[in-house]
Amino acid sequence: ETGVTQTPRHLVMGMTNKKSLKCEQHLGHNAMYWYKQSAKKPLELMFVYNFKEQTENNSVPSRFSPECPNSSHLFLHLHTLQPEDSALYLCASSQDPRVVNTEAFFGQGTRLTVV
Amino acid sequence: KNEVEQSPQNLTAQEGEFITINCSYSVGISALHWLQQHPGGGIVSLFMLSSGKKKHGRLIATINIQEKHSSLHITASHPRDSAVYICAAPAYSGGGADGLTFGKGTHLIIQP
Numbered sequence: 001e002t003g004v005t006q007t008p009r010h011l012v013m014g015m016t017n018k019k020s021l022k023c024e025q026h027l028g029h030n031a032m033y034w035y036k037q038s039a040k041k042p043l044e045l046m047f048v049y050n051f052k053e054q055t056e057n058n059s060v061p062s063r064f065s066p067e068c069p070n071s072s073h074l075f076l077h078l079h080t081l082q083p084e085d086s087a088l089y090l091c092a093s094s095q096d097p098r099v100v101n102t103e104a105f106f107g108q109g110t111r112l113t114v115v
Numbered sequence: 116k117n118e119v120e121q122s123p124q125n126l127t128a129q130e131g132e133f134i135t136i137n138c139s140y141s142v143g144i145s146a147l148h149w150l151q152q153h154p155g156g157g158i159v160s161l162f163m164l165s166s167g168k169k170k171h172g173r174l175i176a177t178i179n180i181q182e183k184h185s186s187l188h189i190t191a192s193h194p195r196d197s198a199v200y201i202c203a204a205p206a207y208s209g210g211g212a213d214g215l216t217f218g219k220g221t222h223l224i225i226q227p
Binding site for chain 1: 119148150155156157158159160163201203206214215216217218219220
């Protein structure tokens with residue numbers, strides 16, 4: 001148990017569906033991240049939120065829409081996805097992005113399959 | 116942006132063997148992470164280190180900041196150590212505020 005909780009753990013959705021992934025941490029962290037892990041590829045950074053403000057959008061298509069309503073919660077809204085978007089989506093948090101050497105804590109991930 | 120290279124990509128060893136996984140990166144950083152990913156996907160942070168060596172149980176991590184290289188060692192390896200081990204570094208020099216960039220991982224299998 002890392003203190004970062006993701007739901008759901010598994011999700012199957014059609015290309016016309018709209019769904020959301022949720023990430024929650026009560027570690028008092030101020031930075032939260034979405035990462036994508038596709039088969040045979042390294043983890044890729046998608047979005048970074050520092051103090052609820054988005055500071056990084058790593059050229060992610062607009063069919064992925066992040067939301068950070070407060071420093072404890074992070075969502076990833078999904079709509080009109082493609083089969084190639086099937087992957088493991090991981091959330092992470094860290095204490096204070098302004099401090100170097102800050103450790104990241106990861107959730108268990110959501111295994112997404114787009115059919 | 117930092118580039119992280121890991122080797123080997125796959126490693127199969129017998130129980131009890133000493134294991135070494137290597138990581139190199141391209142941009143000077145303040146700290147490097149070693150992560151463990153079990154089947155099912157969850158990732159656990161093993162170490163975050165900025166200099167020298169850290170030890171936790173049978174796991175040892177070392178880093179040479181000047182050479183931009185780190186190693187993860189497992190002593191007296193056990194089948195339960197079977198997992199993917201991932202090296203990660205800040206995407207840009209100066210810290211982790213812009214997220215991490217990851218190596219491709221080393222898939223380790225320890226056979227009884």
